[in-house]
Amino acid sequence: MPFANGDRELLAFPQKRALIVMTPRPPQLETPFAVFDDGVLTPNDAFFVRWHLAGIPQSIDASTHRIVVNGAVQRELTLSLRDLAAMPAVEIVAVNECSGNSRAFFHPRVPGGQWGNGAMGNARWTGVRVRDILDRAGLLPNAKQVQFRGLDEPVEPPTPAFRKSLDVDVARGDDVIVAYLMNGQPMPLLNGFPVRLVVAGWYATYWVKMLSKITVLDHVDDNFWMKTAYRIPDTPNAGVAPGSTGFATVPINKLAVRSFVTSLTDGAAINAGPAVLRGIAFDGGSGIRSVEVSADGGASWRRATLEQDYGKYSFRRWTFQWNAAPGAYVLAVRATSNDGSTQNATPIWNAGGYMRNVIETYKVTVS
Amino acid sequence: MRSSWLFFVPLAFAAAGIAFAENSAPQGTTTIALPTGVGPTFKPGPGAKAAGKYCTTCHSSAYVAIQPPLNATQWAAEVTKMRKVYGASIPDDAAATIVQYLTTEYGKP
Structure with a gap:
C-alpha cells in the first residue's frame, strides 16, 4: 500500500477470495480496489471485513439463532430467522463504508486501523425493518435510543463489549433493516451471518454483525463504543486543525460524499x-x-x-x-x-x- | 470470458439450491476455521517477549506492525489505552518495557 508500513499480505479467509490482510486477528480484510471496477455491487467474497474484538463465533446455527428484543418495550420478543422471514421484506442497495476507510492517507498520520480506500463495499441487502420489529414489541413512552449487540465477545472480560445505539427516530427510519441476505445470498460469516444491521447511509460502525440483541434504552447510551469511540468533531466536514483540542464531539453518523x-x-x-x-x-x-x-x-x-x-x-x-x-x-x-x-x-x-x-x-x- | 461465465453459473445454482430458497432467511449451520499463524511476528529486540505475551492476548502483532511510525508519547498512549480502556492486564514494569520496545522497533524519535 502507498504509505509507510503499508506492507500487506493477500490471503483468502473462509468464504472469501484473497483480500488484503490488515490484521489476521481480529480479522480485518480490505477489498483490493480493482474489485470496484468490476460492477456496481461488491461480491460477497470480496467484501471488506472488520471486527473489533477477537471473540468471534466460528460456527453459527441460523436455525437456532435468536434476536432478543428487550428494554423499554411493552413486550419482550425472541425472534428466529423464520420469524423474520414471515415479516414484510425490504430490499436496499447500500454502501457499507468503514468510518476509518482511507485512514492511512491522513497527514499527519493517526494511529488505528490503517486502511487504504478499500474498507467499503456496496451490496443489495434483504431484511426486515427495525421499525416493524419495534412496533411488534411496542415502545414505551420513555424510549430514547435503541442499542444493538451481536454475538462477538471481548477476549478479556474487562474489554467493553461492542454495542452501538441509534436514536429512536433514526432506528425507526425506512432504511434501517435487520438483513438476512446480502446480494441475494446468506452473508459470509465474517460479514455477520446470519443477520446484521443495515443502517443505509450511515457509517459501518452501526451495522452490527451477528445481531443477537436489540435493547431499547430510556437514556442516551454511555457505553464506550458510543461515548468515547467513533466520535467526530462537531465541525463542518468533521475536520479540525491537527493537534487542536477543546471542540465538541458527536457520534459519527452519515457518510460523507x-x-x-x-x-x-x-x-x-x-x-x-x-x-x-x-x-x-x-x-x-x-x-x-x-x-x-x-x-x-x-x-x-x-x-x-x-x-x-x-x-x-x-x-x-x-x-x-x-x-x-x-x-x-x-x-x-x-x-x-x-x-x-x-x-x-x-x-x-x-x-x-x-x-x-x-x-x-x-x-x-x-x- | 465465455468459459468463466459457463464455469460460474452451475456453481452459483448449486450454492443457492443447498443453502436457501430465494428471498428467505438462511437456516442451518455455517462453520469456518479462521487461519492461525498468519501475519508478521514481533521484531526481535528487548521487550519483544513481553509484547508477544501481553499484546497478542487480544490481537495479532500485525496491529502493531501496520501503525505509522509513532513516537514514545504516542506509543505510551496506545499502551495506556489498552490497559485503561480495554482492560488489558499488563503489569507496570512490563508496560514500560513494551513502550520502550515499540518506540525502538516500530517508532520514531
Whole structure:
C-alpha cells in the first residue's frame, strides 16, 4: 500500500477470495480496489471485513439463532430467522463504508486501523425493518435510543463489549433493516451471518454483525463504543486543525460524499486517443447529483455521465469520455450530492482518522 | 470470458439450491476455521517477549506492525489505552518495557 508500513499480505479467509490482510486477528480484510471496477455491487467474497474484538463465533446455527428484543418495550420478543422471514421484506442497495476507510492517507498520520480506500463495499441487502420489529414489541413512552449487540465477545472480560445505539427516530427510519441476505445470498460469516444491521447511509460502525440483541434504552447510551469511540468533531466536514483540542464531539453518523476513478490507478500509463474513464460515487443517502472530472488537477471540470441508478444509498457508477493527447496529467474526480454537499481539494483531519472524502487525484501518463 | 461465465453459473445454482430458497432467511449451520499463524511476528529486540505475551492476548502483532511510525508519547498512549480502556492486564514494569520496545522497533524519535 502507498504509505509507510503499508506492507500487506493477500490471503483468502473462509468464504472469501484473497483480500488484503490488515490484521489476521481480529480479522480485518480490505477489498483490493480493482474489485470496484468490476460492477456496481461488491461480491460477497470480496467484501471488506472488520471486527473489533477477537471473540468471534466460528460456527453459527441460523436455525437456532435468536434476536432478543428487550428494554423499554411493552413486550419482550425472541425472534428466529423464520420469524423474520414471515415479516414484510425490504430490499436496499447500500454502501457499507468503514468510518476509518482511507485512514492511512491522513497527514499527519493517526494511529488505528490503517486502511487504504478499500474498507467499503456496496451490496443489495434483504431484511426486515427495525421499525416493524419495534412496533411488534411496542415502545414505551420513555424510549430514547435503541442499542444493538451481536454475538462477538471481548477476549478479556474487562474489554467493553461492542454495542452501538441509534436514536429512536433514526432506528425507526425506512432504511434501517435487520438483513438476512446480502446480494441475494446468506452473508459470509465474517460479514455477520446470519443477520446484521443495515443502517443505509450511515457509517459501518452501526451495522452490527451477528445481531443477537436489540435493547431499547430510556437514556442516551454511555457505553464506550458510543461515548468515547467513533466520535467526530462537531465541525463542518468533521475536520479540525491537527493537534487542536477543546471542540465538541458527536457520534459519527452519515457518510460523507466521495468519488473514485476505478478504471485506472494513480501512476497509470495509457495510450493516446479516446479513452473511457469509469468510477463510482456515493453519499449518505441524498443520492448523487453530479460527478465531474478534471484532467488538469482541478483547474477545470467537465461532467461525467451517470450510469444506472440503484437507489440513493448505492454506489453510482459514472463514465467519462476522455480524448487523451500525449502528456502528463493529473486527473481529479469530484461528486456533488442532491443535498448540495461536495468534496474539497484539501483533506480534512481529525484524530480518529474518520470521514476522509478529499477529491481524489490520479497521475496519468499518456503516450 | 465465455468459459468463466459457463464455469460460474452451475456453481452459483448449486450454492443457492443447498443453502436457501430465494428471498428467505438462511437456516442451518455455517462453520469456518479462521487461519492461525498468519501475519508478521514481533521484531526481535528487548521487550519483544513481553509484547508477544501481553499484546497478542487480544490481537495479532500485525496491529502493531501496520501503525505509522509513532513516537514514545504516542506509543505510551496506545499502551495506556489498552490497559485503561480495554482492560488489558499488563503489569507496570512490563508496560514500560513494551513502550520502550515499540518506540525502538516500530517508532520514531
